[in-house]
Amino acid sequence: MTAPILSRKPPDASLIASLARLLGERLSTSAAVCAHHGRDESYHAPHAPDAVAFPRSTEEVVGIVKLCAEHKTPVIAFGTGTSLEGHVAALAGGICIDMSQMDQIIRVSTEDMDATVEAGVTRKRLNEHLRDTGLFFPIDPGADASLGGMAATRASGTNAVRYGTMRENVLALTVVLADGRVIRTARRARKSAAGYDLTRLFVGSEGTLGIITELTLRLYGVPEAVSAAVCAFPSIEDAVNTVILTIQSGVPVARIELLDDVQMAAINKYSKLAHKVAPTLFFEFHGTPAAVAEQAESVKAIASEFGADDFSWATTPEDRSKLWQARHDAYYAALAMRPGSKGLATDVCVPISRLAECISETKRDLANSPIPYALVGHVGDGNFHLVFMIDPDRPDEIAEANRLNDRMVARALAMEGTSTGEHGVGYGKMDFLLAEHGEAVAVMRTIKQSLDPGGILNPGKIVPVQKLQP
Amino acid sequence: MTAPILSRKPPDASLIASLARLLGERLSTSAAVCAHHGRDESYHAPHAPDAVAFPRSTEEVVGIVKLCAEHKTPVIAFGTGTSLEGHVAALAGGICIDMSQMDQIIRVSTEDMDATVEAGVTRKRLNEHLRDTGLFFPIDPGADASLGGMAATRASGTNAVRYGTMRENVLALTVVLADGRVIRTARRARKSAAGYDLTRLFVGSEGTLGIITELTLRLYGVPEAVSAAVCAFPSIEDAVNTVILTIQSGVPVARIELLDDVQMAAINKYSKLAHKVAPTLFFEFHGTPAAVAEQAESVKAIASEFGADDFSWATTPEDRSKLWQARHDAYYAALAMRPGSKGLATDVCVPISRLAECISETKRDLANSPIPYALVGHVGDGNFHLVFMIDPDRPDEIAEANRLNDRMVARALAMEGTSTGEHGVGYGKMDFLLAEHGEAVAVMRTIKQSLDPGGILNPGKIVPVQKLQP
Numbered sequence: 001m002t003a004p005i006l007s008r009k010p011p012d013a014s015l016i017a018s019l020a021r022l023l024g025e026r027l028s029t030s031a032a033v034c035a036h037h038g039r040d041e042s043y044h045a046p047h048a049p050d051a052v053a054f055p056r057s058t059e060e061v062v063g064i065v066k067l068c069a070e071h072k073t074p075v076i077a078f079g080t081g082t083s084l085e086g087h088v089a090a091l092a093g094g095i096c097i098d099m100s101q102m103d104q105i106i107r108v109s110t111e112d113m114d115a116t117v118e119a120g121v122t123r124k125r126l127n128e129h130l131r132d133t134g135l136f137f138p139i140d141p142g143a144d145a146s147l148g149g150m151a152a153t154r155a156s157g158t159n160a161v162r163y164g165t166m167r168e169n170v171l172a173l174t175v176v177l178a179d180g181r182v183i184r185t186a187r188r189a190r191k192s193a194a195g196y197d198l199t200r201l202f203v204g205s206e207g208t209l210g211i212i213t214e215l216t217l218r219l220y221g222v223p224e225a226v227s228a229a230v231c232a233f234p235s236i237e238d239a240v241n242t243v244i245l246t247i248q249s250g251v252p253v254a255r256i257e258l259l260d261d262v263q264m265a266a267i268n269k270y271s272k273l274a275h276k277v278a279p280t281l282f283f284e285f286h287g288t289p290a291a292v293a294e295q296a297e298s299v300k301a302i303a304s305e306f307g308a309d310d311f312s313w314a315t316t317p318e319d320r321s322k323l324w325q326a327r328h329d330a331y332y333a334a335l336a337m338r339p340g341s342k343g344l345a346t347d348v349c350v351p352i353s354r355l356a357e358c359i360s361e362t363k364r365d366l367a368n369s370p371i372p373y374a375l376v377g378h379v380g381d382g383n384f385h386l387v388f389m390i391d392p393d394r395p396d397e398i399a400e401a402n403r404l405n406d407r408m409v410a411r412a413l414a415m416e417g418t419s420t421g422e423h424g425v426g427y428g429k430m431d432f433l434l435a436e437h438g439e440a441v442a443v444m445r446t447i448k449q450s451l452d453p454g455g456i457l458n459p460g461k462i463v464p465v466q467k468l469q470p
Numbered sequence: 471m472t473a474p475i476l477s478r479k480p481p482d483a484s485l486i487a488s489l490a491r492l493l494g495e496r497l498s499t500s501a502a503v504c505a506h507h508g509r510d511e512s513y514h515a516p517h518a519p520d521a522v523a524f525p526r527s528t529e530e531v532v533g534i535v536k537l538c539a540e541h542k543t544p545v546i547a548f549g550t551g552t553s554l555e556g557h558v559a560a561l562a563g564g565i566c567i568d569m570s571q572m573d574q575i576i577r578v579s580t581e582d583m584d585a586t587v588e589a590g591v592t593r594k595r596l597n598e599h600l601r602d603t604g605l606f607f608p609i610d611p612g613a614d615a616s617l618g619g620m621a622a623t624r625a626s627g628t629n630a631v632r633y634g635t636m637r638e639n640v641l642a643l644t645v646v647l648a649d650g651r652v653i654r655t656a657r658r659a660r661k662s663a664a665g666y667d668l669t670r671l672f673v674g675s676e677g678t679l680g681i682i683t684e685l686t687l688r689l690y691g692v693p694e695a696v697s698a699a700v701c702a703f704p705s706i707e708d709a710v711n712t713v714i715l716t717i718q719s720g721v722p723v724a725r726i727e728l729l730d731d732v733q734m735a736a737i738n739k740y741s742k743l744a745h746k747v748a749p750t751l752f753f754e755f756h757g758t759p760a761a762v763a764e765q766a767e768s769v770k771a772i773a774s775e776f777g778a779d780d781f782s783w784a785t786t787p788e789d790r791s792k793l794w795q796a797r798h799d800a801y802y803a804a805l806a807m808r809p810g811s812k813g814l815a816t817d818v819c820v821p822i823s824r825l826a827e828c829i830s831e832t833k834r835d836l837a838n839s840p841i842p843y844a845l846v847g848h849v850g851d852g853n854f855h856l857v858f859m860i861d862p863d864r865p866d867e868i869a870e871a872n873r874l875n876d877r878m879v880a881r882a883l884a885m886e887g888t889s890t891g892e893h894g895v896g897y898g899k900m901d902f903l904l905a906e907h908g909e910a911v912a913v914m915r916t917i918k919q920s921l922d923p924g925g926i927l928n929p930g931k932i933v934p935v936q937k938l939q940p
Contacts, residue, residue, distance in 0.1 A: 109821070109823060110718075111714075111718060111821075111822070111823035112821040112822055112823045113718070114821070153663060154662075154663040154667075155663075156661055156663075160661060164638075165661050167661070167667065167670075168634075168638060177913070181909055181912075182909065183907075183908070183909045183910040183913055184907075184908070184910065185910060186888075186907075187883070187886045187887060187888055187906065188821045188886040188887070189819040189820060189821060189851075189852055189853075189882075189886070189887045189888040189891065190819070190821075190822070190851045190852055190853075191626055191630060191635050191637070191819060191851050191853065191888075191891050191892065192624075192819060192888035192890065192891060193623060193624040193625075193626075193674055193817075193888075193890045193891060193892050193893060193894040193895070194888050194889055194890050194894075194895060194899070194902070194903055194906050194907065195674070195895055195903050195906075195907060195910075195911070195914050195932055195933070196671060196674065196675055196679075196914045196917060196918075196932070197624075197637065197667075197670045197671060197673065197674055198910055198913060198914070200637070200667045200670030200671070201666060201667060201670070201671055201917075203667065204663055204665070204666065204667055205666055209666075220720075221718075221719075221720040223720075244581075248580075248581060248583070248691075249691075250690075250691040250693075287761075288764055290760060290761075290764055291757075291760075291761050291764065294758055294760055294761065347663075349659040349660070349661060349662060350659060351579070351581075351582040351584070351658045351659060351660075352581070352582055352660070353579060353581035353582045381659075381660045381661050382659055382660055383659075383660075383661065412659075413657070416657045416658040416659070417657060417658070417659045418656075418657055418659040418661075418662035418663075418664050419664055420662065420663045420664050421659065421661050421662060421663065422661065422663050423663060424663040424664075425663070425664060425665055429664070432664070433664055433665050436657065436664050437653075437654075437656075437664065437665060438653070438654070439651055439652070439653045440653040440654065440655060440665075440668055441665070442651075443647070443653055443668060443921065444665050444666045444668070446920050446921060447666060447671075447917060447920060447921075448666075449920070450916050450917060450919070450920035451913065451916060451917075462665055462666070463665070
């Protein structure tokens, strides 16, 4: 959908002056900085904020939010700007809070296998920090996103089939509310029945209910043995049926990723690899050496039923790293196939029994698509993406890709699936939300209005509410 | 804590008449039926509702809730009445909605490994229904509770260490709101980033935000191999240290349960078993035959470091059933040790690194306790219970047990744990909620007031709000 039209007025000079007093040089009104912060990695048109704040503590975030609340000015939290549905667009102007300087890893407990970090720490930096501990954090969207942003968008990635998404892996959050109050949503126990699950309410709320400043995350032991493999299939249906049977057989695969022939050509070129250009699955197995060998045998047997080529193993850690970096770069690789293009990424997720049908129908619908696209997916979860490589200066292409996506979403909803498995709503999927949730959207709106009565937190995202009173 | 004092007046005769027109004989005002529905399995004093409704459909629940909303009369959902913190007490009178006649298993998908059930279906009935499908539902509080009640209290049990709690295993809910609107919180996709996580908001809300009428649940494949064992230890510290090292080693145990010597004596007597009366762990391993053997070997090696006896294996399905039924009956077994007693069950849960210290300090604090108690715990999660067997007619015993529990909760909170791992808040733990969550309780109250402005849903539970206007 196109961006909702919100009224926009320049912020009060006194607000900017107060923020500058609070933050000094860590408040920027430079046009370039503002432009950078109104843009994500998708085709969505940028909407720059009026100023960008770079706080270094929860207390500074409180100060910013209180000033903005006083001036009825929007506040938009910003992690790394790698989202895909216009989440960071300052549709009504206002102050962007860039969390990148809140980058402290506060504590790591190897005994409890958890860590507390500031929201600006990225997933790769956390894992580098953990390198000598024998622990890792599994959630891995393609980008090296900030953990605060990943929580805010309920991110997942290639490991979700085994380790869950941010929903399952955030133990507690520190959140600054719309009026500047600070809450901690939970303590560090692995489970709790103590009241409403505020942690899960803020995970996926995209900065519309509060600003996440700290997170306590579950960590996992680095598996004793890891093995990864690539395997090409005669058709995409064969690959998908291998996935379905693997999941239904209960093999605890750590990763099972689908890439179509176009995507394989793209990553071969972008990441300098030489895989066969055919529908392909990337696998990874985690466990003890015996368990990994057993899992791999089970999956090879299933794959061979569907006419798969031999498994090509990535045996060294370096080879595995290269393989998965290529997978994580799939989006950028696709866009590089059409220089100057921007991505319109679809994100449906369906019950696994409907996945083959959903992909086949989608491929049929796209047979005559004039816009190039690649298919890639976290198929173990029933989630797959098409990346349409669109020319951002051609509204006809954007419109056509949106029509194709509309039909995909309708198809996924008819199969009891969701319009977005992991990218979130932003403003790009607000229309779908109503189709997907019906009356439940009214409940979301009630919650939004009760926690942010002034409507200052990331206005125009997730649920439409009344405009700010400027 | 004692029950909050809420004003109470008899319901309007016209409300009772309207409900009777709607439900016929499925509305009861009999004193015995009302008394039964105001009571749970704990020491908490009963508070009977004024009438009990037995709906058979979501539409009938809507009818009941709308009538009660019109008459500003409390509505309390009731599953099997097996909760432990006064959840079902009709503190302000009103209408109890007994869900037991909403007992249809609506659909089971073996392909997607999920099922949709009405809220009154119990966990055992679901598993009996699944017997020939190769699937099972793992969450198992001691009682054969209703799945709606289990979702409402965010229940867990012995399998949570491997399979998670109700939080992780509810995919979607159908909920009747305070004004009679009906929402479905999600579809059937395994993951979704489509808006606020209403599913998790209603899981654990104890009937204070809406009435759960249907649930879609994750199911799991019955493991190819299962083995269970019992193992006694020289001391409770040795048993706990075995648990900690097992979890930290990443062995994916399916169950790892601690019982102290008192509890072992109790279950020997109650369930006619002949286990050694000593601190004991019950284990279960799930997986392929090779994986199960490997897990068992790892855990045996750890246990022997801590001076454990040999593992005593429950090899047949019948033996395993008997073993786990005895574990599930631990609460009743403890109470049977002191005829006429009622249970006051503590429920702290701490990060696993603090578990040994938490249990040891607690045992020291209890050394001179005049009230008999047994210790039992889902220790893989850091969660354990003391069951105080109190004489319900002796306020001094209730007061003393509450003082001991207060100190346990303070100890758990100081260790970054929670006052309740799985029993929930009801009215019994409302005071602790504030100590545990601070300002976050105000957020819970805001949400409660926004979704139930009239305060009719299970008043006096979780968060104190203004009284009903009678």
